[in-house]
Every structure is written in structure tokens, then in C-alpha cells.
Amino acid sequence: MKRRPVVALAGGVGAARFLRGLVQVVRPSDLTVIVNTGDDRDFYGLRVCPDLDTITYTLANRVRRDVGWGIEGDSFQTLAALRRFEREAWFQLGDQDLATHIHRTRRLQQGASLAEVTAEIARAFELEVELLPMTCDPAATAIEREDGSRADFEEYLVRDGAPDDVRTIDLSQARCATPGPAVLEAIQAAESLLVCPSNPLVSIGTILAVPGIQQAVDLRRDAVAVSPLIGGRPVKGPADRLMRAVQVEVSSYGVATLYRSFVRGLIIDDVDAALTERIEQLGIAVRTRPTLMKDSNVSRDLAASAMEFAKELC
Numbered sequence: 004m005k006r007r008p009v010v011a012l013a014g015g016v017g018a019a020r021f022l023r024g025l026v027q028v029v030r031p032s033d034l035t036v037i038v039n040t041g042d043d044r045d046f047y048g049l050r051v052c053p054d055l056d057t058i059t060y061t062l063a064n065r066v067r068r069d070v071g072w073g074i075e076g077d078s079f080q081t082l083a084a085l086r087r088f089e090r091e092a093w094f095q096l097g098d099q100d101l102a103t104h105i106h107r108t109r110r111l112q113q114g115a116s117l118a119e120v121t122a123e124i125a126r127a128f129e130l131e132v133e134l135l136p137m138t139c140d141p142a143a144t145a146i147e148r149e150d151g152s153r154a155d156f157e158e159y160l161v162r163d164g165a166p167d168d169v170r171t172i173d174l175s176q177a178r179c180a181t182p183g184p185a186v187l188e189a190i191q192a193a194e195s196l197l198v199c200p201s202n203p204l205v206s207i208g209t210i211l212a213v214p215g216i217q218q219a220v221d222l223r224r225d226a227v228a229v230s231p232l233i234g235g236r237p238v239k240g241p242a243d244r245l246m247r248a249v250q251v252e253v254s255s256y257g258v259a260t261l262y263r264s265f266v267r268g269l270i271i272d273d274v275d276a277a278l279t280e281r282i283e284q285l286g287i288a289v290r291t292r293p294t295l296m297k298d299s300n301v302s303r304d305l306a307a308s309a310m311e312f313a314k315e316l317c
């Protein structure tokens with residue numbers, strides 16, 4: 004199969020907003036996105052892949068605008084009815100969203116791989132972008148808390164509200180997984196390799212934990228990343244709490260230290276310009292831009308900067 008010139012590593016909402024801009028500056032048929040599956044798990048007997056779905060719905064222009072995940076205008080009647088039986092139905096799956104999970108679950112039960120089902124779902128939403136799960140194997144991220152309890156990622160994030168008491172992030176399942184079909188080939192053949200503004204530990208870090216992927220990106224050492232932190236805070240999600248837990252500075256400099264083996268350029272927010280010199284001392288070139296993607300024009304300009312930067316550095 005012909006490989007595509009632009010490849011991006013991606014998590015959920017932040018990545019999806021960036022990709023919405025990227026498809027305005029590169030042809031969607033030129034883009035492959037390698038997506039984190041560490042958040043995937045079964046809810047109510049159905050296989051749910053939050054990051055794959057968030058990216059699919061966003062690129063199909065169907066995503067809920069208020070929260071950045073789920074389907075705009077979706078209803079929650081099935082979930083409400085389910086609560087008669089399961090009081091603890093804390094993960095909100097809308098009625099239309101459920102159709103995606105029903106299809107995925109059925110196809111996986113029939114023996115299709117996650118890569119095949121992902122391609123089917125992308126086709127059904129008329130995406131021209133190629134979406135590749137980082138792996139088709141189980142790769143659930145687990146969070147160990149100070150009190151010794153363990154939770155999978157969605158339990159930690161959604162059920163428990165992402166408290167600041169994380170002891171360790173356990174990526175051992177991802178470390179035993181095999182890269183999804185075409186993942187390593189896509190990275191090797193890319194003209195430009197981008198890292199979306201996603202959680203560096205549990206989105207990008209999980210992708211890199213899959214054996215072979217870190218080596219493939221390190222071998223190139225020409226990726227351009229967009230930092231997900233602005234003024235030391237994530238726009239969304241628990242990146243600050245998780246970085247603190249693993250003793251990484253909670254700033255775009257901290258992100259740069261995590262990416263230094265494979266990133267040649269890092270885009271940070273204008274408000275973080277004072278970090279430029281420290282990041283450059285790591286051997287990483289820096290551009291400052293507005294990175295808060297409040298509308299699709301900011302996303303497009305940010306993506307255009309990332310593409311220009313990648314071409315300049317290669």
C-alpha cells in the first residue's frame with residue numbers, strides 16, 4: 004500500500020482539534036494518524052476506543068462542540084434506561100455513539116482486528132484520513148494511586164475525577180503489545196512526522212511504549228511536536244498531575260525533556276516564550292505560536308506552522 008507523506012501521533016481531544024486544522028493545510032488523503040488505544044476498555048459489554056472515536060467524530064465534523072468528545076446533538080436515552088439496572092453507569096455513551104461501539108464489538112467478536120474495524124468506522128464517517136490504532140492488542144493504561152489502589156485510565160479520569168494522588172503510571176500492557184499493522188512502515192516512510200498536542204505520558208507516552216515505535220521515531224529524530232501545556236497547565240485533562248507524579252517539570256520544558264530523543268522542533272505557546280533558551284539547550288528548536296485552539300482558524304494556523312517547521316528542519 005502507498006504510504007502517506009504526513010504522519011501524526013495522537014491522543015484524544017487536543018489532538019483532534021489540531022488535526023481539524025491539519026486537514027485544512029494538507030490533503031486528508033496524505034495524512035496517517037497513529038492513535039493511542041491505552042484508554043480503550045469495555046463499557047456495558049461494548050468495546051469503546053475514546054481517542055479513535057474522538058478523532059473520527061471531529062474529522063467528520065460530528066463531534067460535540069462543548070466537550071470535544073461524543074456526537075453533537077446525541078441523546079442519552081439508552082444510558083438513562085441502563086441506569087435502571089446499573090446505577091454505576093458513569094461513562095456517558097450517547098445513543099448514536101453506541102452504534103459505533105456495537106459495530107466495533109460485533110466485528111471484533113467476528114474476528115476482525117481493531118485496525119480493520121477502525122478503517123471501517125472511518126469509511127462509514129467518510130474520512131479520507133487514515134487512522135491506525137497504535138496496536139490491535141490489549142494495551143490498557145493503569146494508574147496506581149498513593150493508597151495502593153489501581154484504576155484503569157477512564158476510571159481514574161472520569162469516575163474518580165483525576166485526583167492528584169498518582170504514584171505510578173503502568174504502561175506494562177502497552178510494553179507487551181505489537182505495533183498495529185502499517186504503524187512502523189508509516190513512521191519510516193513519512194516525509195513529516197508530527198506529534199499532536201496530547202498528554203505526553205498517557206497518550207504519546209503510551210504509543211511510544213509499544214515495542215518498536217520509540218525506536219522508529221528515535222531513528223529519524225526529526226519530529227515536530229506541539230506542546231499541550233500553556234503557562235504550565237494543560238488545556239484539558241490531567242497532564243499536570245501525571246507529570247508531577249513522575250517528577251517531570253510541569254511546563255513545555257518538561258514536555259521537551261520527555262521528547263528529546265526524537266523531536267527536532269517544539270511549538271510552544273507565546274506565553275511560554277521565556278522557556279525557549281532552556282529548550283534549545285536540549286538540542287530542540289523552538290517556535291512560539293498561539294496554541295489554544297479555540298476555533299478552527301487557530302487550529303489551521305497552528306497546523307500550518309507545524310508543517311512549515313517540519314519542512315524547514317528536514
Ligand code: FO1
Binds near residue numbers: 014054057073
Ligand atoms: N469524558 C468524560 O469526562 N466523561 C464521560 O462520560 C466521557 C464519555 C466518553 C464517551 C465516549 C468517548 O469517546 C469519550 C468519552 N469521554 C468522556 C472522553 C474521554 O474520557 C477522554 O477525553 C479521553 O479518553 C482522554 O483522551
